[in-house]
Amino acid sequence: MIRVENLSKYYGQGRERKTVLQAIGLHIAQGECVVLKGVSGSGKSTLLSLMAGLEKPSEGAVYIAGEPISKLPDLHQSKQRNRHIGFIFQAYNLFEDMSVYENLLAPLIPRKLPVKEVDRAVSKALEAANIAHKKHTVVRNLSGGEKQRCAIARALVNDPEVILCDEPTANLDKDNAALFTRQLQQLKGAGKTLLIATHDPLFETLSFVDRVVTIEQGRI
Amino acid sequence: MAGSFFHFLLLTLYKNRFFHATTLLMAAVLIFLLASGLFVVGSLQKQTFLNLAQQPEFVVRKLRGGRPVATDEQLLYALQEIRGVTAVRGRVHGRYDDPVFEDTGFELVGIDIFEPSLTRTLRKLTAREFEKLSPDQMLVSPAVKELLRQNYYESEYLFHRYEGGTMRMEIAGVIDRDYALQANDVMLLPMEKAREVLGLPYGTFTDIALEVPNELELDTIKQTILSRYANVEVIDKRKMAARYQTMYDMKSGVFLSLFTVVLLGFVLILYFKYSHVLSSAKREIGILRSLGWSINDLLRLKGFETLCVGSVAFMGGFIAAFIYVYGADAPLLGRIFLGYGELPVDYDFKPFFDPGLFAQLYLLFIIPFSAAVIVPVWRLCIIGAKEAMK
Amino acid sequence: MELRILMDTGVLIYLILQTILLLFGTYALLGALQILRRWNFQATSPRQYSLEKRSYLVMLVIVFLTFAKIALFPFFAYTLDHLATMIPGAMCAAGVVEGVWFGEALLVLKLGLLFSGGVWLLLNRLDLQATDYPFMRIKSVLFVVIYLLLLLESGMDVAYLQGLSTKTPVQCCSVIYGVSGEQNALPLGLGTATLLLLFYLLFALQPLLLLQRQGYLLALANGVFLFVGYYAVVHFFGTYIYELPTHKCPFCMLQREYYYVGYLLWGSLFLGVFFAAAAAFLQATVKKPMVKLQRYSVWANALFTLLCSYFVVSYWLKNGVLL
Numbered sequence: 009m010i011r012v013e014n015l016s017k018y019y020g021q022g023r024e025r026k027t028v029l030q031a032i033g034l035h036i037a038q039g040e041c042v043v044l045k046g047v048s049g050s051g052k053s054t055l056l057s058l059m060a061g062l063e064k065p066s067e068g069a070v071y072i073a074g075e076p077i078s079k080l081p082d083l084h085q086s087k088q089r090n091r092h093i094g095f096i097f098q099a100y101n102l103f104e105d106m107s108v109y110e111n112l113l114a115p116l117i118p119r120k121l122p123v124k125e126v127d128r129a130v131s132k133a134l135e136a137a138n139i140a141h142k143k144h145t146v147v148r149n150l151s152g153g154e155k156q157r158c159a160i161a162r163a164l165v166n167d168p169e170v171i172l173c174d175e176p177t178a179n180l181d182k183d184n185a186a187l188f189t190r191q192l193q194q195l196k197g198a199g200k201t202l203l204i205a206t207h208d209p210l211f212e213t214l215s216f217v218d219r220v221v222t223i224e225q226g227r228i
Numbered sequence: 229m230a231g232s233f234f235h236f237l238l239l240t241l242y243k244n245r246f247f248h249a250t251t252l253l254m255a256a257v258l259i260f261l262l263a264s265g266l267f268v269v270g271s272l273q274k275q276t277f278l279n280l281a282q283q284p285e286f287v288v289r290k291l292r293g294g295r296p297v298a299t300d301e302q303l304l305y306a307l308q309e310i311r312g313v314t315a316v317r318g319r320v321h322g323r324y325d326d327p328v329f330e331d332t333g334f335e336l337v338g339i340d341i342f343e344p345s346l347t348r349t350l351r352k353l354t355a356r357e358f359e360k361l362s363p364d365q366m367l368v369s370p371a372v373k374e375l376l377r378q379n380y381y382e383s384e385y386l387f388h389r390y391e392g393g394t395m396r397m398e399i400a401g402v403i404d405r406d407y408a409l410q411a412n413d414v415m416l417l418p419m420e421k422a423r424e425v426l427g428l429p430y431g432t433f434t435d436i437a438l439e440v441p442n443e444l445e446l447d448t449i450k451q452t453i454l455s456r457y458a459n460v461e462v463i464d465k466r467k468m469a470a471r472y473q474t475m476y477d478m479k480s481g482v483f484l485s486l487f488t489v490v491l492l493g494f495v496l497i498l499y500f501k502y503s504h505v506l507s508s509a510k511r512e513i514g515i516l517r518s519l520g521w522s523i524n525d526l527l528r529l530k531g532f533e534t535l536c537v538g539s540v541a542f543m544g545g546f547i548a549a550f551i552y553v554y555g556a557d558a559p560l561l562g563r564i565f566l567g568y569g570e571l572p573v574d575y576d577f578k579p580f581f582d583p584g585l586f587a588q589l590y591l592l593f594i595i596p597f598s599a600a601v602i603v604p605v606w607r608l609c610i611i612g613a614k615e616a617m618k
Numbered sequence: 619m620e621l622r623i624l625m626d627t628g629v630l631i632y633l634i635l636q637t638i639l640l641l642f643g644t645y646a647l648l649g650a651l652q653i654l655r656r657w658n659f660q661a662t663s664p665r666q667y668s669l670e671k672r673s674y675l676v677m678l679v680i681v682f683l684t685f686a687k688i689a690l691f692p693f694f695a696y697t698l699d700h701l702a703t704m705i706p707g708a709m710c711a712a713g714v715v716e717g718v719w720f721g722e723a724l725l726v727l728k729l730g731l732l733f734s735g736g737v738w739l740l741l742n743r744l745d746l747q748a749t750d751y752p753f754m755r756i757k758s759v760l761f762v763v764i765y766l767l768l769l770l771e772s773g774m775d776v777a778y779l780q781g782l783s784t785k786t787p788v789q790c791c792s793v794i795y796g797v798s799g800e801q802n803a804l805p806l807g808l809g810t811a812t813l814l815l816l817f818y819l820l821f822a823l824q825p826l827l828l829l830q831r832q833g834y835l836l837a838l839a840n841g842v843f844l845f846v847g848y849y850a851v852v853h854f855f856g857t858y859i860y861e862l863p864t865h866k867c868p869f870c871m872l873q874r875e876y877y878y879v880g881y882l883l884w885g886s887l888f889l890g891v892f893f894a895a896a897a898a899f900l901q902a903t904v905k906k907p908m909v910k911l912q913r914y915s916v917w918a919n920a921l922f923t924l925l926c927s928y929f930v931v932s933y934w935l936k937n938g939v940l941l
């Protein structure tokens with residue numbers, strides 16, 4: 009599902025050049041759940057954004073569902089990201105002053121769907137993330153756990169095959185983190201490919217995690 | 229579908245309402261000023277041409293030593309004989325300065341009660357009262373009436389005759405406000421009385437008005453008159469029209485040039501305003517990128533945003549100007565263009581929507597407006613999503 | 619330039635806007651040249667990445683430029699129409715255009731500019747749809763051409779406005795296009811009846827060519843249709859718009875008296891021809907038939923034909939006779 013080949017990323021040029029990722033190779037099969045472990049600053053977020061085509065590699069390539077996402081023009085890259093990848097962030101990255109429904113609308117807009125299908129997709133994602141009862145609440149008024157579920161719903165609304173999580177539990181208390189892992193398990197059950205970047209030891213103990221990959225100073 | 233796009237567009241517009249409100253306000257004020265100025269000039273121009281259309285094609289005056297002198301009836305009869313001239317009319321008019329009112333003069337116009345071919349203007353001016361006028365009554369413009377009233381001439385006025393002595397005239401009524409522009413300081417009195425005040429001998433005129441219905445004959449007739457009489461001057465309506473046109477074109481042109489400088493300033497402000505967008509806007513872009521929005525999608529969103537704000541500001545300013553000029557008769561600004569005469573002009577602006585002017589102003593505004601935001605918007609939309617989300 | 623002409627609202631606005639567009643065009647040109655020199659989509663260098671971002675700015679500016687030019691063209695026509703009030707002898711834009719010897723050439727250049735801008739937009743669309751920016755180079759070259767045309771246009775604009783005089787009389791449209799006018803004669807000695815027959819036949823041919831997917835032939839037919847349509851309007855349909863058999867003029871219909879219908883009429887003809895020609899041009903570039911564009915062309919021409927015929931029919935219904 010996700011194939012990373014000889015991926016490197018540098019920032020800056022000449023003497024200022026800083027290597028963040030160095031010749032990374034990684035293959036994640038469909039339906040697999042992989043935890044990407046590493047201390048802060050080890051390059052986890054960078055790897056995730058490269059996988060989603062949010063950044064361009066300095067060397068190497070990333071393939072999602074066989075498509076070379078890192079080599080495509082922005083329009084197609086964005087389309088791939090829109091259809092195949094759902095993001096869940098530590099800081100939720102929701103639009104705070106919009107309602108849950110409106111937050112879920114955002115990923116659907118580039119698809120230019122008819123209104124009926126938009127509503128169907130939103131309802132389905134809200135059900136799956138268990139937040140349907142807060143559909144018209146403004147995000148600012150939600151609790152941390154609800155925000156996280158809203159973020160999950162948004163990541164699911166386009167029915168992507170891959171879910172990328174960046175430090176998903178860092179802002180959650182114990183109960184909510186447990187709830188979150190249960191939802192992840194459901195997603196895995198639904199056949200999604202999961203990649204979780206974290207330094208939280210919680211994930212190493214989970215039964216549904218297939219593999220733990222450790223990243224250290226830009227190397228696996 | 230487009231529905232969700234516009235839903236989202238409205239949301240982001242609402243979200244950044246304070247940012248947009250200041251832009252909107254500045255732009256609307258700018259448009260208001262420009263549009264009001266051009267409305268006023270346009271309206272005055274239109275009225276002038278309407279008035280001009282009522283004027284005779286030619287006015288002939290006798291000259292002596294290059295200066296106009298009284299014209300006798302012989303010339304009038306002779307002009308009547310020229311082929312193509314349908315109506316010839318002797319006119320009596322001139323300046324009368326009242327010794328009491330310093331710096332204020334009146335335009336005296338003699339009207340012949342028995343003259344059937346009164347100018348079209350005069351006939352209109354006096355439509356109501358004309359028939360009832362007796363030889364010692366006169367009509368005045370509203371401004372004159374007001375001035376006289378302030379000086380205790382409530383119902384009559386005392387003229388000083390040219391030959392000496394005074395002459396009492398009753399103020400029988402006022403002329404229509406619509407003619408204020410051309411006849412703000414006018415007094416209409418019977419022709420014989422006007423001659424007495426202005427000092428014209430009996431049977432003479434200030435000038436002679438000719439009407440020529442066929443446009444194609446104008447030049448020939450003019451040539452005929454000039455070649456037949458060496459000592460006359462022919463005033464051509466077409467020349468007057470051209471002169472007025474130039475005057476008004478220059479007025480709007482100068483106004484517009486000044487405005488362009490202001491517009492340039494506005495564009496610069498807009499550029500800096502959009503360049504220093506809040507970090508929240510950057511975060512917003514980053515989130516949308518991570519959700520699969522392409523740069524094209526973002527540019528479209530921002531483009532519509534700009535167009536909406538610009539168009540709403542434009543419409544607001546334009547409509548406000550429309551109401552200000554045509555509804556409220558442009559207090560303050562009207563003064564600048566009407567000019568301070570000796571008597572205040574009380575002018576009623578007639579509502580007139582000119583789609584051409586609307587389109588011109590819209591383009592003049594929206595193109596620089598969009599140009600100002602292009603580079604900042606692009607810079608915003610291409611920032612890396614990862615950086616934006618920090 | 620005479621101060622009077624310079625100070626005309628329309629002229630002043632036009633010159634200001636054209637200056638802005640020229641400045642932005644120059645900015646985009648720098649980007650386009652950089653792309654021409656350094657573009658390499660396969661590279662993973664920071665320079666290529668920043669160039670890709672830069673290409674969006676270039677694109678944005680060109681889109682802005684093209685749309686602004688599309689709006690400015692009718693604006694220019696409107697301004698000429700207004701200048702007619704200042705120039706002795708001119709009753710409408712016809713006299714003003716003829717007032718300077720290259721007036722007509724300038725109009726044609728402006729249309730050509732719109733045409734190239736439109737083709738650029740379409741090419742850009744195709745380029746973005748593909749996965750490797752296949753037309754980046756062609757686009758950039760086309761833009762350099764557009765820029766040169768823009769430069770030429772601006773120069774000609776100034777020269778043209780400088781050449782106009784408010785003192786020397788020009789001919790009015792009834793002289794230029796009228797009974798005794800030099801441009802009165804129909805080309806190839808056509809009669810009005812033959813002209814109309816040709817007009818409607820050409821129009822009927824277009825849907826057939828569309829169905830047969832004959833893109834190049836459709837473009838050819840449109841090229842002929844442009845001329846036939848032009849003459850048919852000036853010599854026949856126009857007289858029904860003016861309701862006067864002797865009034866032959868392509869410009870007067872742009873005026874308020876005729877509800878500005880000329881903008882719609884000429885606009886639809888231009889769009890029809892544009893889509894057909896652009897479809898053929900792109901077909902030659904991309905090696906794929908552009909059916910959608912061809913369809914737009916037929917629709918636009920249908921609107922044009924319908925509009926023309928409407929004036930004749932409505933006159934006939936109102937008055938029971940033809941002119």
Ligand SMILES: Nc1ncnc2c1ncn2[C@@H]1O[C@H](COP(=O)(O)OP(=O)(O)O)[C@@H](O)[C@H]1O
Pocket residue numbers: 019020026028046047048049050051052053054055615
């Ligand atoms: N845009 C950038 N420019 C320069 N350095 C960067 C940039 N983004 C990330 N880095 C550096 O790359 C390293 C890895 O960052 P990141 O991927 O965010 O790590 P993690 O998510 O594992 O904490 C850090 O040292 C960071 O300073």
Ligand SMILES: [Mg+2]
Pocket residue numbers: 052053054174175
């Ligand atoms: Mg991180």
